[in-house]
Amino acid sequence: MNFFRITLTRSAIGLPRRTTDVLKSLGLKKRMGTVFHPVSQDIAGKIMRVKELVEVREIHLERKPDPGYYVEKRSTAEFLEQRGQ
Amino acid sequence: MFKPSSPLFGGLLWKTPWRISSPQKARQRKRLRAVDQVVDTVSAALARQGQSTKSINRWYDEMPREQEMLPKDKYTIFDKKERRYRKSIHKLPKWTRVSQRVNPPGF
Numbered sequence: 738m739n740f741f742r743i744t745l746t747r748s749a750i751g752l753p754r755r756t757t758d759v760l761k762s763l764g765l766k767k768r769m770g771t772v773f774h775p776v777s778q779d780i781a782g783k784i785m786r787v788k789e790l791v792e793v794r795e796i797h798l799e800r801k802p803d804p805g806y807y808v809e810k811r812s813t814a815e816f817l818e819q820r821g822q
Numbered sequence: 823m824f825k826p827s828s829p830l831f832g833g834l835l836w837k838t839p840w841r842i843s844s845p846q847k848a849r850q851r852k853r854l855r856a857v858d859q860v861v862d863t864v865s866a867a868l869a870r871q872g873q874s875t876k877s878i879n880r881w882y883d884e885m886p887r888e889q890e891m892l893p894k895d896k897y898t899i900f901d902k903k904e905r906r907y908r909k910s911i912h913k914l915p916k917w918t919r920v921s922q923r924v925n926p927p928g929f
Contacts (some may be wrong), residue, residue: 739867747919776867785877787855788860789919795867818828 739776740796744769747790759786841896842912850896850911850918856874857921885923900929 745765749756752755763783774780776795776802784793828835842850865878867895898908899922908927911917 739870741864741867749872749919751916752919775897776871778868778873781864781868781873781875782877784864785875785881788857788864789921790862792865793860795863 740773741776741780741784742771742773742794742796742816743784744792745772745790748794749787749790755769756787756790763787765791838913840910842910846912847897851916853889854891854896854923857888885921891923895923895925900925 743763743765745760745768748768749760760766763774763780773796784791824830828837851903861878861881865874865882868874868878886895894908897911899911900907900913901909901913911922912924
């Protein structure tokens with residue numbers, strides 16, 4: 738699943754009320770705040786309303802928490818794996 | 823120290839320079855490119871899912887990119903009250919945060 742990484746780089750102070758409301762609905766409150774949203778048409782439309790104020794990147798990987806364990810391997814296999822990377 | 827000058831002394835006298843400076847122009851180009859880039863990113867992300875949005879399609883149909891714009895359109899805007907119908911873009915309220923790229927038909 739792909740995500741938009743949206744950062745508010747310009748504040749909406751002094752801009753029309755609806756601009757602020759769009760930012761609020763995206764979850765952006767302060768400048769340099771970052772939010773993640775799945776790539777979808779409604780999020781794209783919201784970004785288009787505030788395109789002058791934000792910086793957008795597409796994130797391909799789903800963020801996963803650290804599993805808290807690791808699987809032991811033979812040292813040869815581990816070495817070759819690291820070499821391959 | 824108070825230094826008497828017309829803007830400080832004369833109450834409501836705000837001075838906006840007639841010309842836009844070259845660093846201001848450079849920053850304006852940078853902002854135009856930044857907006858282009860946001861639209862491209864969003865459009866590419868949607869296209870990867872086989873989707874599109876009306877607002878993005880309209881933007882691509884109607885708005886020129888920074889590289890395609892004439893200097894006249896980058897740094898000045900139409901104003902019916904102005905001589906020769908053009909004024910510098912930094913007279914536009916909130917000009918660093920609005921997209922102003924095209925002219926009315928015939929201008």
